[in-house]
Amino acid sequence: MSGHARPRSGAALPARRLSALAAMALTACAGVAFGQAMSTGTDHAALTLSIGAEVAQQVSLSLPVSTLTFDLVGGGAAADGADCVIGATVTDTAVVGPALGPTTLAPAGVTFALDGAAVTFTGGDRAAAGTTPGDQREVCFKDFTLTAFSNVPGWQLSVDRLPGPGGRGIERLYVGAACPPVGGGGFYLLREGDSAPLVLAPSRDACRDVRVVVGVRPAGEGGGMSTASLRYTLLAPGDAFGVAPR
Amino acid sequence: MTEATTPLVGRIGRRGLLVALLMAAVALLVPSAAAQATWSVDSLIPETLSIRVPTTTISFVIAGAGYPPAAFPATYPATSPDGGTLPVQVFSNAAGVWSLMLEVQDLVSPAGAAVVPASQVMYRVNGGLWLRADGSPQVIYSQVGQTVGWLELRVEFALELTGRELAGSYLVNAVVSAIREPGF
Known part of the structure; x- marks a missing residue:
């Protein structure tokens, strides 16, 4: 029989519990708790934060008005706030664009130009208020600002003519566009089913607010209401871009 | 009445009294010596x-x-x-x-x-x-x-x-x- 007394089995902690406690202590010293980052020092502590932004590809168009009306009754279109010009010719003349650019038309020889916030017309004289809309050289214009947004480099604005909501279709409808503060030129003659490119923006900042000028030839229209619908489309290259219509 | 038949209280009383008197005499005559130990407890918590x-x-x-x-x-x-x-x-x-x-x-x-x-x-x-x-x-x-x-x-x-x-x-x-x- 041994003379040494053996310690009771419950006197010392099991080895498994000892190692678990040691592991917890080591974790606390390292300064990382589950789901948190921690830094400790005597007089300084620092942590890194990740900040990320994901901007989705997006294009957007905004029109200030949904209907553009040329009221040629009574005092003529000039009384309706339109800019009516008596051009130099009865026919439309070609306007040669820049190299490899599209060729546009000058209705009755009239072209437009942007001058800051104003639109000016050259190639004719302004029609006086009250002028009877019978002169075939008369062209009447209205303009508005179309707001375009794209966060993708390079975009194109085009227009399609669709059937109007009622009445006859407008005989001769002209559409032109330019990017402020300067620009201008000729127009596209759009018949029903036609489409035309209005603005080609090589970069995002090349053009934001597009000035669109719409013209009609009152002498070519019959009595009653003549209508047309114009659909403006903004296209940008790139994958998976979204369209946010307004 | 012998010691064996003397009531316990009586026997303890005379002996206890004698011991108490002896202890008192010792306490009065011999200076008491108390043992004390002082531990210095230092808590060192680092600045964190x-x-x-x-x-x-x-x-x-x-x-x-x-x-x-x-x-x-x-x-x-x-x-x-x-x-x-x-x-x-x-x-x-x-x-x-x-x-x-x-x-x-x-x-x-x-x-x-x-x-x-x-x-x-x-x-x-x-x-x-x-x-x-x-x-x-x-x-x-x-x-x-x-x-x-x-x-x-x-x-x-x-x-x-x-x-x-x-x-x-x-x-x-x-x-x-x-x-x-x-x-x-």
Whole structure:
């Protein structure tokens, strides 16, 4: 029989519990708790934060008005706030664009130009208020600002003519566009089913607010209401871009 | 009556009295000697400054019906963490002034071609004024003295868009730090 007394089995902690406690202590010293980052020092502590932004590809168009009306009754279109010009010719003349650019038309020889916030017309004289809309050289214009947004480099604005909501279709409808503060030129003659490119923006900042000028030839229209619908489309290259219509 | 038959109380009484008298005499005649031991207990707690934050990315997801906005510039709150708020906890056990600092630099696309300037990253602490990052370390909170346990500060983030930002992903590693000013 041994003379040494053996310690009771419950006197010392099991080895498994000892190692678990040691592991917890080591974790606390390292300064990382589950789901948190921690830094400790005597007089300084620092942590890194990740900040990320994901901007989705997006294009957007905004029109200030949904209907553009040329009221040629009574005092003529000039009384309706339109800019009516008596051009130099009865026919439309070609306007040669820049190299490899599209060729546009000058209705009755009239072209437009942007001058800051104003639109000016050259190639004719302004029609006086009250002028009877019978002169075939008369062209009447209205303009508005179309707001375009794209966060993708390079975009194109085009227009399609669709059937109007009622009445006859407008005989001769002209559409032109330019990017402020300067620009201008000729127009596209759009018949029903036609489409035309209005603005080609090589970069995002090349053009934001597009000035669109719409013209009609009152002498070519019959009595009653003549209508047309114009659909403006903004296209940008790139994958998976979204369209946010307004 | 013998000792055997003497009542116990009587026997103890005479002997106990004798012992007590002897002990009293000893106590009076011999100086008492008490033993005492003094232990010096030293508590050494190191000066500690510590910060902790959840392991999460502060994210801005700009998409959907709210983009593009009706007008620029427009501000978008962080979509992650929840509510756009990051809890930053600070512990300090020493006297003196300590400060919490935040440094956010420009957000850059993976190719490095597109940048969102740091000045478009906005933050505020505990519902205070919105401030702009500027690419350098900024003091966002200061306090004199120790904290009572962990002090939690709510830091909210927002991103301002000017309309010039290209589509894509942007990332930056910001730094949040705590520093204690040296005492003199």
